[in-house]
Amino acid sequence: MTDDGASKREKILRSWGYFALVAVFAVVVVFLFPDRQDAVATTMWSYLVELASILPAVMVLLGLFNEWVPTEMVVQYLGEQTGATGVGIAVLLGSTPTGPLYVAFPIAADLLEKDASVTNVVVFLTAWACLKLPQELIELQFLGWRFMTLRLALTAAVAVGMGLAMQALLSTESPHGSS
Amino acid sequence: MNVTVLLVNGLAVIGLLAAMYTDRERGIDSIKRGLVSFVRILPTVLTIVVIIGLLLGFVPPETIRQFVGDRSGPVGVLLTAVVGSVLHIPSIVAFPLAASFLELGAPITVAAVFVTTLTMIGVVTLPLEVRELGWRFALLRNGVSFLGALLIAVLMGAIL
Known part of the structure; x- marks a missing residue:
């Protein structure tokens, strides 16, 4: 736990390091090209305002969600699901704000071990990657509802096709069940 | 102010009120969780804002x-x-x-x-x-x- 905390702190420090680097670079560049100063400042300000008006609320929603539906609960619930009905639940649970895609890899492995179909697992991973509810609010804000709904609808359709394709590709040789 | 901003902030306020009403302690806990993830993502967000500023300011x-x-x-x-x-x-x-x-x-x-x-x-x-x-x-x-x-x-x- 302490190790985990330390590495997290390291990660945050590294992020601030990146920011400092980029900020210094920006200051130098703007100093060298003063005629661009206004354009850069205006753009940064407008994006900053837009993010500031939405990000705290998104974070509150994330916090609420993680408090009442912790990831462990989602994982446990997913582990109990098998068969075709499981995929719908997998998609629903995958769209909850449960962290980045790599969090889902062990869950996917577990699902495969429990004889969930490759199609279902791929659909689940794709849903986990692309449909994250509070984050979608940011897509709505920046890219608009037409972009968002179309992208999500197409992703859902393509995800099923991807799942079927992978099932076909993987079943030509030994199935995953060997592990 | 656009509709999305109102929607998102409205959802957050309603969620928070409901949380506080059902369980004050967990409500406060979830605010803390939100704050932690906010602090964690802040440097990345700021970095991207600077990059976007340079991108739009310089690249024709x-x-x-x-x-x-x-x-x-x-x-x-x-x-x-x-x-x-x-x-x-x-x-x-x-x-x-x-x-x-x-x-x-x-x-x-x-x-x-x-x-x-x-x-x-x-x-x-x-x-x-x-x-x-x-x-x-x-x-x-x-x-x-x-x-x-x-x-x-x-x-x-x-x-x-």
């Missing part, structure tokens, strides 16, 4: 169009897909970044392929995926996702 729209614009055709889209697959940034900042591409005159296809490859494909996390799911599954999933992302983007470009 004509240059972007040449690289990823209508005239560049499939090469620009493919290039963006590769960049999106390799980069490892949270989706929260991917959306503003994609919006800045659009503002620079990049076509919908480019913005869509960027967002989709960014979330679906992870070259950085590939070792982890291989360890958990085996190399056949991992490589195939990323490969199929790459094609899927291209398909999604092309369809979006055609429809929008």
Whole structure:
């Protein structure tokens, strides 16, 4: 736990390091090209305002969600699901704000071990990657509802096709069940 | 102030009030959790804002169009897909970044392929995926996702 905390702190420090680097670079560049100063400042300000008006609320929603539906609960619930009905639940649970895609890899492995179909697992991973509810609010804000709904609808359709394709590709040789 | 801002903040306020009403302690706990993730993502958000500022302030729209614009055709889209697959940034900042591409005159296809490859494909996390799911599954999933992302983007470009 302490190790985990330390590495997290390291990660945050590294992020601030990146920011400092980029900020210094920006200051130098703007100093060298003063005629661009206004354009850069205006753009940064407008994006900053837009993010500031939405990000705290998104974070509150994330916090609420993680408090009442912790990831462990989602994982446990997913582990109990098998068969075709499981995929719908997998998609629903995958769209909850449960962290980045790599969090889902062990869950996917577990699902495969429990004889969930490759199609279902791929659909689940794709849903986990692309449909994250509070984050979608940011897509709505920046890219608009037409972009968002179309992208999500197409992703859902393509995800099923991807799942079927992978099932076909993987079943030509030994199935995953060997592990 | 637009509708989305009102919607999101409204949802957050309602959620928070409901949480406080049902269980004050857990309500406060979830605010703390939100605050922690906010602090964690803050440097990344600020970095992206600076990058977008430089991008829009310096890169003339004509240059972007040449690289990823209508005239560049499939090469620009493919290039963006590769960049999106390799980069490892949270989706929260991917959306503003994609919006800045659009503002620079990049076509919908480019913005869509960027967002989709960014979330679906992870070259950085590939070792982890291989360890958990085996190399056949991992490589195939990323490969199929790459094609899927291209398909999604092309369809979006055609429809929008």
